[in-house]
Amino acid sequence: MSTKPTPRIRVPGNAKAGEIIEIKTLISHEMESGQRKDQAGKTIPRKIIHGFTAAFNGKVFFEATWHPAISANPYQSFFFKAQESGEFTFAWKDDDGSVYEAKAKLAVG
Amino acid sequence: MALHKAVTRRDAFALPAIGAAALMIAPRLAHADAAAVEAEIRKLYADRKPTDGRIKLDVPQIAENGLVVPINIEVESPMTAQDHVKAVHVFADGNPLPGVLSFRFTPESGKAAASVRMRLSQTQNIICIAEMAGGALHSASANVKVTIGGCGG
Amino acid sequence: MISRRDFLQAGAAAAAFAGGSASLGRLAAQQRLGEAELLRFEPLGNVTLIHLTDLHAQFMPLHFREPSINLGIGEMKGRVPHLTGKDFLAHYGLAPGSAMAHALTSEDFVALARNYGRMGGLDRIARVVEAIRAERGAERCLLLDGGDTWTNSWTSLQTRAQDIVEAMALLKPDAMTGHWEFTLGAARVAELTKSLGFPFLAQNVRESEFDDRVFEPRRSFERGGVRVAVIGQAYPYTGIANPRWMFPDWRFSLKDEDVQKEVDAARAEGAGLVVLLSHNGFDIDRKMASRVRGIDVILTAHTHDALPEPVTVGRTLLIATGSHGKFVSRLDLDIRAGEIRDYRYRLIPVFSDAIRPDPAMAALIAAKRAPFAAELARVLGRTEGLLYRRGNFQGTLDDLFTDAMLAVRDAEIALSPGVRWGASLLPGQDITFEDVTNACALTYPNCYRTTMTGAQIKLVLEDIGDNIFNPDPYAQGGGDMVRVGGLGFTIDPYERQGRRISELTLLRDGRPLDADRAYVVAGWASINEDTQGPPIWDVVSEHLAHRKVVTPRPLGAVRLAGTP
Numbered sequence: 001m002s003t004k005p006t007p008r009i010r011v012p013g014n015a016k017a018g019e020i021i022e023i024k025t026l027i028s029h030e031m032e033s034g035q036r037k038d039q040a041g042k043t044i045p046r047k048i049i050h051g052f053t054a055a056f057n058g059k060v061f062f063e064a065t066w067h068p069a070i071s072a073n074p075y076q077s078f079f080f081k082a083q084e085s086g087e088f089t090f091a092w093k094d095d096d097g098s099v100y101e102a103k104a105k106l107a108v109g
Numbered sequence: 110m111a112l113h114k115a116v117t118r119r120d121a122f123a124l125p126a127i128g129a130a131a132l133m134i135a136p137r138l139a140h141a142d143a144a145a146v147e148a149e150i151r152k153l154y155a156d157r158k159p160t161d162g163r164i165k166l167d168v169p170q171i172a173e174n175g176l177v178v179p180i181n182i183e184v185e186s187p188m189t190a191q192d193h194v195k196a197v198h199v200f201a202d203g204n205p206l207p208g209v210l211s212f213r214f215t216p217e218s219g220k221a222a223a224s225v226r227m228r229l230s231q232t233q234n235i236i237c238i239a240e241m242a243g244g245a246l247h248s249a250s251a252n253v254k255v256t257i258g259g260c261g262g
Numbered sequence: 263m264i265s266r267r268d269f270l271q272a273g274a275a276a277a278a279f280a281g282g283s284a285s286l287g288r289l290a291a292q293q294r295l296g297e298a299e300l301l302r303f304e305p306l307g308n309v310t311l312i313h314l315t316d317l318h319a320q321f322m323p324l325h326f327r328e329p330s331i332n333l334g335i336g337e338m339k340g341r342v343p344h345l346t347g348k349d350f351l352a353h354y355g356l357a358p359g360s361a362m363a364h365a366l367t368s369e370d371f372v373a374l375a376r377n378y379g380r381m382g383g384l385d386r387i388a389r390v391v392e393a394i395r396a397e398r399g400a401e402r403c404l405l406l407d408g409g410d411t412w413t414n415s416w417t418s419l420q421t422r423a424q425d426i427v428e429a430m431a432l433l434k435p436d437a438m439t440g441h442w443e444f445t446l447g448a449a450r451v452a453e454l455t456k457s458l459g460f461p462f463l464a465q466n467v468r469e470s471e472f473d474d475r476v477f478e479p480r481r482s483f484e485r486g487g488v489r490v491a492v493i494g495q496a497y498p499y500t501g502i503a504n505p506r507w508m509f510p511d512w513r514f515s516l517k518d519e520d521v522q523k524e525v526d527a528a529r530a531e532g533a534g535l536v537v538l539l540s541h542n543g544f545d546i547d548r549k550m551a552s553r554v555r556g557i558d559v560i561l562t563a564h565t566h567d568a569l570p571e572p573v574t575v576g577r578t579l580l581i582a583t584g585s586h587g588k589f590v591s592r593l594d595l596d597i598r599a600g601e602i603r604d605y606r607y608r609l610i611p612v613f614s615d616a617i618r619p620d621p622a623m624a625a626l627i628a629a630k631r632a633p634f635a636a637e638l639a640r641v642l643g644r645t646e647g648l649l650y651r652r653g654n655f656q657g658t659l660d661d662l663f664t665d666a667m668l669a670v671r672d673a674e675i676a677l678s679p680g681v682r683w684g685a686s687l688l689p690g691q692d693i694t695f696e697d698v699t700n701a702c703a704l705t706y707p708n709c710y711r712t713t714m715t716g717a718q719i720k721l722v723l724e725d726i727g728d729n730i731f732n733p734d735p736y737a738q739g740g741g742d743m744v745r746v747g748g749l750g751f752t753i754d755p756y757e758r759q760g761r762r763i764s765e766l767t768l769l770r771d772g773r774p775l776d777a778d779r780a781y782v783v784a785g786w787a788s789i790n791e792d793t794q795g796p797p798i799w800d801v802v803s804e805h806l807a808h809r810k811v812v813t814p815r816p817l818g819a820v821r822l823a824g825t826p
Contacts, residue, residue: 010472020219024472033228035205061217064225067208069201071177071226075471078212081188081219170736173501173513177470254737257725258502259679259789 005029007102014107015082024077027092033068051093052076057086082108141207146200146236149207159238159246166237166249175229175255183222184239194221196240203233231255295361295616301393306606307596308486310398315408315563316585319418319426321627323380323614324685326586329653330368333755336733339826343544343567354570365611366568372648375688379615382587384429386612388620390590391433402486407438408563409541414683416699417634422450425630432623437461437481441497441541445705448509463494465524470513480524488535488597491528495540497564499739505706505789518553525556534600544582545735551575558602566682570609588612638696643806645693647814650686656745658814659701664747666805667784671711675749677785680742698802707797709786716775720763728759754824
């Protein structure tokens with residue numbers, strides 16, 4: 001089951017200064033809740049992505065903490081007020097210590 | 110009659126009657142309740158009392174799929190350095206655990222709005238608390254019905 | 263020979279005539295219900311909306327008994343469309359025994375059905391639509407199809423709706439929306455909707471990943487000098503009521519805000535008339551009309567209600583056109599400066615013996631049915647009494663289905679979905695394979711056999727009960743109450759979930775259902791993927807092969823309790 005989680009991002013490439021843009025993200029992940037039992041009746045250990053951050057030019061502007069109630073292949077959408085050109089960095093933190101990253105450029109003009 | 114029955118007894122497989130009956134009927138795990146949600150909120154904000162208003166909590170009245178329930182939260186705020194939404198927390202009072210998520214916003218967010226998709230194991234209430242930069246707390250709640258479904262129409 | 267005048271005034275006595283001589287009744291019906299009379303309409307204003315809905319792919323004329331029980335809960339109590347029988351007739355001042363009384367209620371159903379003959383037939387509908395366009399001028403008319411059009415006949419099932427899509431194309435609709443259409447599967451729906459030549463509108467269907475639209479939300483038309491915006495609203499609970507695995511990447515929703523956005527955008531673009539082509543169902547539409555501003559007309563569907571007058575909510579007109587091809591709605595509107603100044607409405611009953619078939623449509627239908635003619639006509643048995651389904655609770659046709667499942671699947675309890683479709687059969691009528699499939703032709707027909715505990719059965723009944731009787735229409739989803747065989751229960755619709763169902767009894771031994779005991783249960787139309795078992799039409803056919811003659815028994819296993 002454990003294929004490497006792959007992020008997908010929808011973010012506009014261009015924006016006007018002061019414009020509020022919507023960013024949509026998805027990442028493939030089973031989000032094993034830690035509440036399910038296997039066929040032998042043993043609890044399947046929890047393995048979720050518990051943290052998400054969105055930064056622009058190195059500064060975090062949105063953060064999310066996710067509990068096991070978040071659906072598999074977690075989706076997160078949020079907003080950003082564009083002021084200058086630069087680069088987004090999105091990071092997902094897995095229970096197992098892995099961090100998955102994605103980047104996107106934004107041109108403001 | 111024997112033949113009558115024999116002809117179609119080839120099936121073998123048995124599936125629950127209607128809808129996702131299997132899922133919903135599965136032995137109920139212990140689940141959170143209103144008190145558990147309250148305890149979580151107290152951990153964060155002690156005895157500070159939230160007031161209604163400013164939060165638009167958008168959830169379906171009936172979940173199409175209990176495993177993927179869209180939730181969109183928008184808090185009214187100018188999102189300036191002085192006056193913005195700092196955090197939003199969401200709880201569910203009928204899931205195995207009460208916590209669903211927390212968001213942290215900044216003035217750079219532009220807008221205190223975000224969407225995710227959540228799992229709801231049964232019909233329950235969703236409770237949302239927003240913390241403003243000035244310290245004020247606001248809350249909103251909504252019920253989401255989780256149904257076995259079926260029966261066409 | 264009775265005169266036209268006699269007949270019109272005879273009222274309920276018409277039934278007596280019909281009892282002795284069907285042919286006399288039919289003849290009288292033809293004289294009395296001439297095509298000219300049925301189509302007569304004093305035109306008004308600049309725009310005409312023509313509405314068809316919930317045909318359920320029925321090409322041919324049929325009998326369809328309207329419900330005798332259709333409870334309104336909460337605010338809907340005692341209000342149309344939750345009036346039936348004599349209450350309905352009194353509300354609209356319809357004479358018992360009249361043609362409209364027969365078309366709209368279950369009163370004296372058998373006698374009047376023999377008298378007035380069948381209703382519907384897509385070739386008759388084509389004639390009605392063409393006549394309206396000819397009289398009014400096509401440039402003033404919009405033909406809108408509310409959905410549940412493509413499925414639930416044997417030929418549509420066998421052709422994956424190719425037959426009905428081609429037939430509907432002859433009518434040249436301007437737009438449609440849908441519900442059961444989605445049970446053809448996402449790929450087939452995508453394929454068909456791309457080649458319709460008119461838009462399939464649904465503002466409330468989105469891709470599940472990034473929430474992208476799947477269908478066009480609305481379309482503007484110029485009619486009679488007015489910009490008309492039509493917003494499509496598919497059945498919002500399709501993913502709950504029907505198998506979601508057939509369209510796993512589509513998500514349906516019910517949001518006033520989203521509809522409001524479309525209305526506002528349409529107004530901003532200069533729409534003088536805003537129409538919601540809806541498959542919400544009447545109660546949801548009524549509530550939506552009170553919450554969304556700026557909709558002029560809601561063309562309702564899904565709940566199969568037929569009302570001879572519009573219902574008004576604030577400034578919104580709600581139209582209810584019925585089902586199975588029994589009616590065509592014509593709404594003439596006088597639109598000036600972006601509002602309705604006046605309107606005139608007629609729910610046109612499609613009496614099959616009175617309206618001439620359109621030759622082109624008749625030819626197409628004949629061609630589409632020809633490859634299946636032999637199997638459709640195969641006689642499986644005969645009924646001694648009236649067989650019908652529609653109503654909140656079990657009908658006699660449902661008893662045939664649940665009896666078949668109990669016998670053929672050797673079950674203690676049978677469950678049959680409370681879909682609102684399925685034609686009625688008159689006493690003495692042969693039961694053909696077509697008649698059976700008209701009540702069960704769907705894309706997930708497997709008749710399963712499983713075990714459920716008494717507690718699980720109660721849970722399922724409570725869940726479905728709340729989908730029908732929740733006092734908030736937005737919390738209702740699906741069709742009528744699930745039908746049962748081998749099981750008796752009492753239902754109090756006015757209670758809350760968990761407290762509606764009581765006195766569950768296994769009819770085989772008359773004992774109360776044991777919460778912990780496992781019972782053998784058969785059923786069909788499960789929304790679970792990979793449901794195993796023979797298709798339900800084989801089960802019913804096999805049952806009829808043994809039974810030969812069906813004698814409907816009194817419906818007593820479901821008892822209604824409680825007070826509104």
